[in-house]
Amino acid sequence: xxxxxxxxxxxxxxxxxxxxxxxxxxxxxxxxxxxxxxxxxxxxxxxxxxxxxxxxxxxxxxxxxxxxxxxxxxxxxxxxxxxxxxxxxxxxxxxxxxxxxxxxxxxxxxxxxxxxxxxxxxxxxxxxxxxxxxxx
Numbered sequence: 001x002x003x004x005x006x007x008x009x010x011x012x013x014x015x016x017x018x019x020x021x022x023x024x025x026x027x028x029x030x031x032x033x034x035x036x037x038x039x040x041x042x043x044x045x046x047x048x049x050x051x052x053x054x055x056x057x058x059x060x061x062x063x064x065x066x067x068x069x070x071x072x073x074x075x076x077x078x079x080x081x082x083x084x085x086x087x088x089x090x091x092x093x094x095x096x097x098x099x100x101x102x103x104x105x106x107x108x109x110x111x112x113x114x115x116x117x118x119x120x121x122x123x124x125x126x127x128x129x130x131x132x133x134x135x136x
Contacts, residue, residue, distance in 0.1 A: 062099045064090070068118055070109035083117060090125045105133035 066086075067075040074081050081089055094100050102122050106115045122130055 058101060062097060063101050063103055064093055065103045065105070066090075066118065066122070068104075068106040068110045068114055070107040072111060072114040074118060083121060086118065086121045087125055090122055090127065094125060094127060099129075100127070101129040101131055102127050103131040103133050 065077055074083060074086060076089060104119060104122065
């Protein structure tokens with residue numbers, strides 16, 4: 001009879017899951033994922049900008065003004081040009097004047113993609129002096 005009682009006690013085990021360490025495990029998993037997860041950060045446009053408020057006198061012959069209007073038309077010194085012709089035109093101007101500064105200005109309503117396309121074309125010419133003018 002003592003053997004039956006011992007056998008009955010073994011069969012009637014408590015079907016409970018130990019939850020005392022669940023909070024510890026969850027905390028460790030959260031810390032692990034926080035430490036090992038990396039966030040992609042947008043780099044933006046890679047340009048070296050001068051300090052705010054810095055002004056220099058520049059001769060007009062050393063400035064090439066490029067405007068982009070609200071509908072995406074590109075004007076170089078008031079002459080309309082297409083995006084496909086822009087790089088060749090700027091390269092020609094840079095060959096003629098090695099001190100040339102490209103001044104890029106866009107209308108407030110200009111689509112961002114048009115501005116970036118023009119800026120990319122200018123940077124592909126190898127222009128080292130690019131000025132981003134603020135719209136008025």
